[in-house]
Amino acid sequence: xxxxxxxxxxxxxxxxxxxxxxxxxxxxxxxxxxxxxxxxxxxxxxxxxxxxxxxxxxxxxxxxxxxxxxxxxxxxxxxxxxxxxxxxxxxxxxxxxxxxxxxxxxxxxxxxxx
Amino acid sequence: xxxxxxxxxxxxxxxxxxxxxxxxxxxxxxxxxxxxxxxxxxxxxxxxxxxxxxxxxxxxxxxxxxxxxxxxxxxxxxxxxxxxxxxxxxxxxxxxxxxxxxxxxxxxxxxxxx
Numbered sequence: 104x105x106x107x108x109x110x111x112x113x114x115x116x117x118x119x120x121x122x123x124x125x126x127x128x129x130x131x132x133x134x135x136x137x138x139x140x141x142x143x144x145x146x147x148x149x150x151x152x153x154x155x156x157x158x159x160x161x162x163x164x165x166x167x168x169x170x171x172x173x174x175x176x177x178x179x180x181x182x183x184x185x186x187x188x189x190x191x192x193x194x195x196x197x198x199x200x201x202x203x204x205x206x207x208x209x210x211x212x213x214x215x216x217x
Numbered sequence: 218x219x220x221x222x223x224x225x226x227x228x229x230x231x232x233x234x235x236x237x238x239x240x241x242x243x244x245x246x247x248x249x250x251x252x253x254x255x256x257x258x259x260x261x262x263x264x265x266x267x268x269x270x271x272x273x274x275x276x277x278x279x280x281x282x283x284x285x286x287x288x289x290x291x292x293x294x295x296x297x298x299x300x301x302x303x304x305x306x307x308x309x310x311x312x313x314x315x316x317x318x319x320x321x322x323x324x325x326x327x328x329x330x331x
Binding site: 107109112133134136138144145146147148151153191193195196197203204205207208209210 | 252259275317
């Protein structure tokens with residue numbers, strides 16, 4: 104089953120407002136990535152977090168990785184219509200076959216009202 | 218231009234028929250992946266290949282098969298054994314296997330089984 108939970112599933116935002124999407128894992132992650140998928144498109148890489156407690160910023164987007172490396176968040180300030188899309192987190196954990204794999208969250212679909 | 222191509226963009230098949238989805242990359246990446254995306258769900262891993270002539274099952278491999286005879290190609294066959302094959306299929310690649318690489322996605326193939 105889904106081991107990486109992402110909330111909320113939907114987010115309606117008025118243009119100019121802020122919002123946050125959260126990602127929670129049942130197990131400790133090696134690292135986590137965030138992707139954005141525009142309607143009708145494919146996922147595009149946004150950022151990667153590796154260190155415990157890491158915070159990274161990309162213009163209006165702020166990404167955090169929890170101290171226990173089990174949760175992460177994406178905060179967008181002053182939402183614009185270009186922020187429309189679905190945001191996915193993808194947590195990587197090492198598995199017993201010594202490789203490891205990504206587990207994607209279900210995504211947060213963001214709709215922006217002008 | 219370097220990238221990943223998937224063809225066709227839309228595919229229709231009758232129930233009971235096998236169908237092969239194409240994925241080609243000219244990024245010289247070693248690792249390639251197939252994901253399935255259903256509405257309201259994240260990406261689920263079907264198969265992955267860390268290197269040419271090698272591949273492993275992902276989380277939902279039943280009813281699917283792959284081959285990796287060339288580094289740049291990783292075709293996915295959806296067999297008649299797959300009970301619910303209608304979905305959006307995404308191919309991805311990374312320079313090497315492991316979790317610290319950004320995943321590059323192709324544009325996807327939307328398969329509809331009638």
